[in-house]
Amino acid sequence: MSIRVQFEAQLRECSGVRETTVEADSISLRDLFVALGQQFGQDFCRRILDDQQQPRRSLLVFVNDASVTASDFETRQLNSDDVVTLYPPISGG
Amino acid sequence: MSELPELSDEERSRYAWQMWTPDIGEEGQRRLKAASVLVSRLGGVGGTVAYYLAAAGVGKLVLAHAGNVKPSDLNRQLLMTTNWLGNPRIESATRRLKELNPHTEIVPVAENISSENADRLVSQVDLVVDAAPLFSERYAMNEACVRSRKPLVESAMYDFSAQLTTIIPGRTPCLSCIYPDDPANWKREFPVFGAVSGTVASLAAVEVIKLVTGVGTPLTGQMLWMNLREMDNRKLPIERRSDCPVCGSVDAEPSTDSNLG
Numbered sequence: 001m002s003i004r005v006q007f008e009a010q011l012r013e014c015s016g017v018r019e020t021t022v023e024a025d026s027i028s029l030r031d032l033f034v035a036l037g038q039q040f041g042q043d044f045c046r047r048i049l050d051d052q053q054q055p056r057r058s059l060l061v062f063v064n065d066a067s068v069t070a071s072d073f074e075t076r077q078l079n080s081d082d083v084v085t086l087y088p089p090i091s092g093g
Numbered sequence: 094m095s096e097l098p099e100l101s102d103e104e105r106s107r108y109a110w111q112m113w114t115p116d117i118g119e120e121g122q123r124r125l126k127a128a129s130v131l132v133s134r135l136g137g138v139g140g141t142v143a144y145y146l147a148a149a150g151v152g153k154l155v156l157a158h159a160g161n162v163k164p165s166d167l168n169r170q171l172l173m174t175t176n177w178l179g180n181p182r183i184e185s186a187t188r189r190l191k192e193l194n195p196h197t198e199i200v201p202v203a204e205n206i207s208s209e210n211a212d213r214l215v216s217q218v219d220l221v222v223d224a225a226p227l228f229s230e231r232y233a234m235n236e237a238c239v240r241s242r243k244p245l246v247e248s249a250m251y252d253f254s255a256q257l258t259t260i261i262p263g264r265t266p267c268l269s270c271i272y273p274d275d276p277a278n279w280k281r282e283f284p285v286f287g288a289v290s291g292t293v294a295s296l297a298a299v300e301v302i303k304l305v306t307g308v309g310t311p312l313t314g315q316m317l318w319m320n321l322r323e324m325d326n327r328k329l330p331i332e333r334r335s336d337c338p339v340c341g342s343v344d345a346e347p348s349t350d351s352n353l354g
């Protein structure tokens with residue numbers, strides 16, 4: 001199955017893409033983050049995962065049109081054709 | 094309404110076109126005249142917020158911004174002028190706002206927000222707009238607003254993206270509910286066009302006008318995320334965290350006839 005992942009703001013800049021597709025048989029949100037971290041390198045990885053490889057809580061994550069709270073990152077399983085959007089914190093003023 | 098300040102004839106003519114707005118009228122204008130707003134930083138976002146609030150006739154603006162005008166401010170910070178390069182930003186901002194509207198009282202503060210000054214500055218106003226470029230300043234402001242139960246309009250941008258939400262302590266998520274950990278890798282300098290920072294600034298000023306006059310529905314419990322590269326805007330639901338160290342134990346207070354609480 002394939003999961004579409006969309007990036008906003010700095011995550012576009014350090015991945016170099018607006019969106020990508022991840023192929024997997026069965027995948028949780030956390031494992032998706034790990035796969036994305038491996039694909040897009042250190043700077044990108046640090047923005048979505050902490051030193052323990054846990055998803056950062058200060059990331060707004062949407063699956064399709066619903067938000068996913070940080071406590072569900074580990075357990076939330078993704079389905080084929082889900083669209084995941086990652087919104088990083090911004091503070092420009 | 095009796096305790097609201099009266100409008101002079103000059104003020105009535107100055108604000109005539111906005112007083113035509115349904116549900117505003119003279120009473121709405123008097124509410125704006127009675128209102129006081131703290132704006133943190135007068136950069137591309139906060140400076141434009143302050144400009145629109147002065148234009149709208151907000152009675153008192155407490156403005157916090159340290160430092161001197163630099164050439165790289167001038168692409169977006171509309172209260173800074175070329176002839177004021179090297180001189181205090183707060184002076185340029187005060188002069189520009191006074192030129193626009195001498196009726197608005199300006200309280201200039203040549204400091205950025207920190208945990209040392211946040212409570213003192215928040216105590217001087219009815220509500221707050223935060224447009225600081227550092228999360229440490231935003232967290233300090235958020236904590237002060239929650240402590241004093243003052244509404245906080247959070248406005249921020251990066252590149253062609255912008256976000257906006259209105260925090261009512263005890264009723265909506267606070268900044269620490271939205272971003273529980275200090276964001277990693279946020280850099281103080283960020284890509285910005287004045288037209289982008291001005292877009293979110295205009296919307297933040299609209300939120301203030303709504304909160305003060307009671308017109309419309311504030312952007313609470315949702316974050317407006319604007320992607321101006323594709324003109325793709327979304328309202329993202331955001332939720333309070335029961336374990337939030339800042340607002341987790343704060344209950345809602347009964348609301349009044351305006352949107353201010």
Ligand SMILES: [Zn+2]
Pocket residue numbers: 266267268269270271333334337338339340341
């Ligand atoms: Zn909170």
